[in-house]
Amino acid sequence: MKPIIEWINKHKVREIYTSTYWNDVEKEKEKEWWVKDKNEKKLVNYLHSSGLFEEYKIAQTKLEEKGLLHGNILDVAAGVCWTSAMLSKSEDVVRIDALDFSWHRLSQLAPVVFEQFEADKDKIQRVYGSFYDIKRGEEEYDLIFMSQAFHHADKPLRLLVECDRVLKSRGG
Secondary structure, three states: OOOOEEOOOHHHHOOOOOHHHHOOHHHHOOOOOOOOOOOOOHHHHHHHHHOHHHHHHHHHHHHHHOOOOOEEEEEEOOOOOHHHHHHOOOOOEEEEEEEEOOHHHHHHHHHHHHHHOOOOHHHEEEEEOOOOOOOOOOOOEOEEEEOOOHHHOOOHHHHHHHHHHHEOOOOO
């Protein structure tokens, strides 16, 4: 598994709206996505019961139909990286930058989720950073993916502008 790339330091993360909530490890331990063993079914059961897994499969089907599931992908606010794990299984996907500002999710939980979902770990780059400051050049990504993320942006226009900057002109 590739080491985590740091686009932001832990002191700057504290300045981000809601970062305290999403980086409280003790509170996180109570959540459905806190999995420490690949055989634990808590996350999988949650994704199915909440409808998130079905929503993902619908999105994946639409992306495939439109020929958009390929190349370099940015998974915005990737959390425990379950969507990155699922996206990595697509043959046409080259690289996924799984971007999140929660260090423990990227370092502790994502590796377990990768095992649980049988991810192609060679395609996934975990990135510790802010979705307001994506440290890639213009038109870097073929696809930007978000699951349960946009409503957490306190500056949604800034997020959209930044995503537009790094998305290829024919990207999705």
